[in-house]
Amino acid sequence: MSAQYDNTNSGLLAKNDRRNSETHPTHTGSVQIICPHCAALGAHFINAWVNEGKPGSHFDGKKYFSLKFKPKDQQPSRTQPSAAPRQAPVTAAQAMRTREEMAEFDDSIPFAILLPAVMATLAAATTMTNWIA
Numbered sequence: 270m271s272a273q274y275d276n277t278n279s280g281l282l283a284k285n286d287r288r289n290s291e292t293h294p295t296h297t298g299s300v301q302i303i304c305p306h307c308a309a310l311g312a313h314f315i316n317a318w319v320n321e322g323k324p325g326s327h328f329d330g331k332k333y334f335s336l337k338f339k340p341k342d343q344q345p346s347r348t349q350p351s352a353a354p355r356q357a358p359v360t361a362a363q364a365m366r367t368r369e370e371m372a373e374f375d376d377s378i379p380f381a382i383l384l385p386a387v388m389a390t391l392a393a394a395t396t397m398t399n400w401i402a
Contacts, residue, residue, distance in 0.1 A: 295319045312341040
């Protein structure tokens, strides 16, 4: 029986066959890294560009990789269109205003005092609908 290979703190890098311009990475890949601060395991994409050191630099005339890492959870899905940015939900404390804060509303309209609570309820329902959908 063979042991399961541990992919922690390792990854792969391969030539980018879909490179269409000079700004696209020459190599792409992925890696799984454990955060040294919180010990969380994170999957990341790797983009790499082959560069050549400039005269007088540490890498004078030598080729080297320039790397960029991006968490996989920040990558937009290719199968679904990107969702519109969501607004932060309104908390009950933000919704409940004192009578003095509601001075800009016409006191002859009785529902003006309830308006923040109604808006908070609608915001919560919208957030729940977005969560369910």
